[in-house]
Amino acid sequence: EDADRGASADLAVVEHRRRLLDEWLAWRAQIEEEVATEREARGLPLDPIEGLVKKTDEEEDQVIE
Amino acid sequence: MRPILLQGHERALTQIKYNRDGDIIFSTAKDQHICAWFAHNGERLGTYHGHQGALWTVDVDPTSTLIASGAADNTVRLWEIRSGKCLKVWEFNTAVKRVEFNEDGSQLLAVTEKRMGFLGTIEVMDINLDPEAEQSDEKVLTITCEESKATVAGWSYLSKYIIAGHEDGTVSQYDAKTGEQLDNTQIHEPDMPITDLQWSADRTYFITASKDKTAKLINAQDLEVMKTYVADTPLNSASITPKKDFVILGGGQDAMGVTQTDARQGKFEARFYHKVFAEEIGRVRGHFGPLNSVAVDPTGKSYASGGEDGYVRVHQFDKGYFDFTYEVERQAKAQGQM
Numbered sequence: 001e002d003a004d005r006g007a008s009a010d011l012a013v014v015e016h017r018r019r020l021l022d023e024w025l026a027w028r029a030q031i032e033e034e035v036a037t038e039r040e041a042r043g044l045p046l047d048p049i050e051g052l053v054k055k056t057d058e059e060e061d062q063v064i065e
Numbered sequence: 066m067r068p069i070l071l072q073g074h075e076r077a078l079t080q081i082k083y084n085r086d087g088d089i090i091f092s093t094a095k096d097q098h099i100c101a102w103f104a105h106n107g108e109r110l111g112t113y114h115g116h117q118g119a120l121w122t123v124d125v126d127p128t129s130t131l132i133a134s135g136a137a138d139n140t141v142r143l144w145e146i147r148s149g150k151c152l153k154v155w156e157f158n159t160a161v162k163r164v165e166f167n168e169d170g171s172q173l174l175a176v177t178e179k180r181m182g183f184l185g186t187i188e189v190m191d192i193n194l195d196p197e198a199e200q201s202d203e204k205v206l207t208i209t210c211e212e213s214k215a216t217v218a219g220w221s222y223l224s225k226y227i228i229a230g231h232e233d234g235t236v237s238q239y240d241a242k243t244g245e246q247l248d249n250t251q252i253h254e255p256d257m258p259i260t261d262l263q264w265s266a267d268r269t270y271f272i273t274a275s276k277d278k279t280a281k282l283i284n285a286q287d288l289e290v291m292k293t294y295v296a297d298t299p300l301n302s303a304s305i306t307p308k309k310d311f312v313i314l315g316g317g318q319d320a321m322g323v324t325q326t327d328a329r330q331g332k333f334e335a336r337f338y339h340k341v342f343a344e345e346i347g348r349v350r351g352h353f354g355p356l357n358s359v360a361v362d363p364t365g366k367s368y369a370s371g372g373e374d375g376y377v378r379v380h381q382f383d384k385g386y387f388d389f390t391y392e393v394e395r396q397a398k399a400q401g402q403m
Contacts, residue, residue, distance in 0.1 A: 014392060021393050025397065031269050031286070048168040052169060
């Protein structure tokens with residue numbers, strides 16, 4: 001019985017985390033789309049530093065978040 | 066995670082910043098000079114001399130051409146990283162506690178101290194990223210903090226808002242063009258100063274640290290508190306990690322506080338929390354005094370902490386760090402949600 005109780009508590013924790021993660025991912029998708037639309041409307045590049053950094057050989061290695 | 070110890074400051078560290086590529090670390094301390102270090106081996110790249118007072122703050126522009134610094138000598142200075150040359154000095158009425166470039170490096174803000182009959186302000190200058198160019202003397206915008214002085218401030222995505230954290234625990238949102246205050250919200254405990262404000266990579270949300278022993282993740286659009294991270298010691302700094310959904314908090318009771326309360330430990334550890342679940346994951350020890358600043362490499366390879374003890378400790382993340390995931394994260398990834 002104790003083990004059952006423990007398992008259901010674990011399940012509740014996991015379900016809670018799942019809900020938090022779903023909420024977070026939904027917000028991220030929404031805000032990213034919103035900002036992309038706003039950048040486009042203002043005629044701005046998606047990456048704010050596009051055009052600022054001079055082309056170098058290392059360019060391919062660059063990770064842009 | 067074996068740390069690299071950066072020894073070059075003789076006084077307490079005040080701020081640490083990585084450049085965008087994550088290969089250079091800039092540090093400021095109360096000893097009046099700025100240091101630049103290579104992140105991968107801790108070798109010192111250079112020092113920047115000229116300020117006549119304790120340094121409080123440093124920032125690097127997004128192209129890694131210039132750094133800006135603010136100090137107790139009431140000046141902001143602009144330096145060319147490569148040559149170490151001071152390109153510009155702006156004077157203010159009081160000490161400068163925080164500087165930050167906006168997302169494209171076209172503007173710089175400076176937070177000034179409230180003192181000697183002067184209210185705290187946030188001032189904005191236009192920046193030309195060409196080190197050969199003349200920089201303008203003009204302050205294009207001045208926001209005066211009538212209620213409570215700003216302790217930290219920064220630029221949101223699109224340079225749309227200036228967001229400030231205040232001494233009274235509130236956070237303000239200003240229109241970055243006009244300086245008009247759009248919002249002011251009690252985020253942390255009343256009269257508990259906000260000690261740090263750092264951005265997510267896209268500047269749509271940020272994290273604040275406070276003496277009230279919490280850090281908060283806040284939406285820059287509406288100042289909604291999305292997450293609260295509860296610690297057991299006053300916090301001086303908080304940073305958001307890219308690649309992994311973590312946040313890193315730094316703080317610790319100062320020497321006086323320790324003797325008064327808990328002499329056994331000042332709790333001088335960097336604390337890792339899961340960003341979304343707000344659960345503590347782990348701690349990293351090492352400093353002999355409070356952590357004044359934590360910073361994360363924007364490419365996600367390492368983090369650095371700067372202490373009251375005068376040291377910077379750089380930690381390269383290892384495989385265990387990258388492998389660590391929660392079950393629900395693995396499931397979300399498997400289902401293509403992440």
